[in-house]
Amino acid sequence: MRLRMMWGAAGAVLLALSGCASTEVATEPHDPYESFNRNMFAFNKALDENLFSPIADGYVAVTPEPAREAVFNFFDNLGYLTTVVNQLLQGKIETGMADAGRFLINSTFGLGGLIDFASGIEMPRNQEDFDQTLAVWGLSPGPYLELPLLGPNTFRSLPGIPADAATDLLTWVSSPLDYALGGVERVDQRARLDSAIKLRDKSSLDPYVFQREAYLQRRRHLIYDGNPPLDGPTGTR
Amino acid sequence: MSSDYATAPGAAGVRRARLRRWLGSVLLVLAGGAATALHALEDGAATRTVETLHAALARNIADGAALGFEGRLARIEPVLAEVFDFQTIAMVALGDAYARLDASQQARFRALLERQSALTYADNFKSAQHSPRFVTLAEQPARGARVVVRTRLERDDGAPVSLDYVVHDTARGPRVVNVLAEGVSDLSLKRAQYAAVIRRDGVDALLEQIEKQVTELAHTAAGSG
Numbered sequence A: 001m002r003l004r005m006m007w008g009a010a011g012a013v014l015l016a017l018s019g020c021a022s023t024e025v026a027t028e029p030h031d032p033y034e035s036f037n038r039n040m041f042a043f044n045k046a047l048d049e050n051l052f053s054p055i056a057d058g059y060v061a062v063t064p065e066p067a068r069e070a071v072f073n074f075f076d077n078l079g080y081l082t083t084v085v086n087q088l089l090q091g092k093i094e095t096g097m098a099d100a101g102r103f104l105i106n107s108t109f110g111l112g113g114l115i116d117f118a119s120g121i122e123m124p125r126n127q128e129d130f131d132q133t134l135a136v137w138g139l140s141p142g143p144y145l146e147l148p149l150l151g152p153n154t155f156r157s158l159p160g161i162p163a164d165a166a167t168d169l170l171t172w173v174s175s176p177l178d179y180a181l182g183g184v185e186r187v188d189q190r191a192r193l194d195s196a197i198k199l200r201d202k203s204s205l206d207p208y209v210f211q212r213e214a215y216l217q218r219r220r221h222l223i224y225d226g227n228p229p230l231d232g233p234t235g236t237r
Numbered sequence B: 001m002s003s004d005y006a007t008a009p010g011a012a013g014v015r016r017a018r019l020r021r022w023l024g025s026v027l028l029v030l031a032g033g034a035a036t037a038l039h040a041l042e043d044g045a046a047t048r049t050v051e052t053l054h055a056a057l058a059r060n061i062a063d064g065a066a067l068g069f070e071g072r073l074a075r076i077e078p079v080l081a082e083v084f085d086f087q088t089i090a091m092v093a094l095g096d097a098y099a100r101l102d103a104s105q106q107a108r109f110r111a112l113l114e115r116q117s118a119l120t121y122a123d124n125f126k127s128a129q130h131s132p133r134f135v136t137l138a139e140q141p142a143r144g145a146r147v148v149v150r151t152r153l154e155r156d157d158g159a160p161v162s163l164d165y166v167v168h169d170t171a172r173g174p175r176v177v178n179v180l181a182e183g184v185s186d187l188s189l190k191r192a193q194y195a196a197v198i199r200r201d202g203v204d205a206l207l208e209q210i211e212k213q214v215t216e217l218a219h220t221a222a223g224s225g
Helices: A002-018 A034-062 A065-078 A080-089 A093-108 A130-136 A160-166 A177-192 A194-203 A207-223 B011-035 B045-062 B064-083 B086-100 B103-124 B186-201 B203-224
Strands: A144-147 A151-154 B133-142 B146-155 B158-170 B173-181
Touching: A034 A144, A034 A177, A034 A194, A034 A207, A065 A080, A065 A093, A065 A177, A080 A093, A080 A130, A130 A160, A130 A207, A144 A207, A151 A207, A177 A194, A194 A207, A207 B186, B045 B064, B045 B103, B045 B133, B045 B146, B045 B158, B045 B173, B064 B103, B064 B203, B086 B103, B086 B173, B086 B186, B086 B203, B103 B203, B133 B158, B173 B186, B186 B203
Parallel strands: none
Antiparallel strands: A144 A151, B133 B146, B146 B158, B158 B173
């Protein structure tokens, strides 16, 4: 069900964009659909301020920090096969096998993933996904795209939406538990993003541009495993 | 790894305009660098500059509550003036728009950047909760006789945050021109936003918006202690 919903959202957006290309005035070459993206950003921001943020605040208010940590660890572990699979697809065999070990250790000694036991024994958490794999395989990101509900993306990251969902164990949990667990996961994720969203809104003159640039740079940082080459003479794009 | 983003019609013209802006910025930086004589930094010099900043932030963290916001601000402002090259930062942040400002506007913009940095550092580094601490990892050479100092901010309650500092030599010694937190460049964020505001509203409006933002930040930070 999660896969079908994600494909549906991506497909609807692409249909909408196909009518926009001829009327868009590109101001940045990596954001030729800026007008569309700004509208989607405004939609997502309004939805977040009026719905997701209050729910996340309520979740934080009633859930103690150790419990929230356990929730994050549980869902992070369920999704960790995505990292393992993509490490192997990128040819990082040793790291991939280590991450497979991390998943097994947290699933067993970590009580089904509730405890991040592996980090305590120097098996650090990595973060890989299909978008990073496509980048390693040589694909350029293509235009930036802000999707409704899903937020920042690029054209390259779109195939990763169903690919990463397919390697997330939560996807294969049968309904209606899928919806309930998925909802809890989304709320926890939103709660964890709260300080970043507040920073964006407090520090920026143009929150859309701030988010776009921060997303693209963060993705580049992940693709190069934390050591990207500097852009320009001062490290700026 | 290529980074060819443009696929839409008109992208070639946009790319040329962007290349002109980038070349203009590079020339501005090089002109500023020529005036301050860019040399290769001796080993460890860039790290010492960054650790001067970290030591000051660590003192603010340790004494944060006792000092209050004004105390932390008074402590960090002179250190930032010593550690950062705000002249170069201002030139890169505005790109070719910087050269179109008169001298008083350039001075006003630089002063706003310095003030904004000081307020941000004084507000964000103020509490010893979860024992935040800075760890220096390595120095790496970068293009144009610059050095990247790789560091990490560790806390007891979460994953460490990578902080990379781009440092170059100036007549006053090594100075930081950019900070990247988890790969996100503060200078890039400013540059992209300022370019968007200038395109939409003009450079005078940008200066007014930055001034308003700095005033609000000062008020909010003072209120949070």
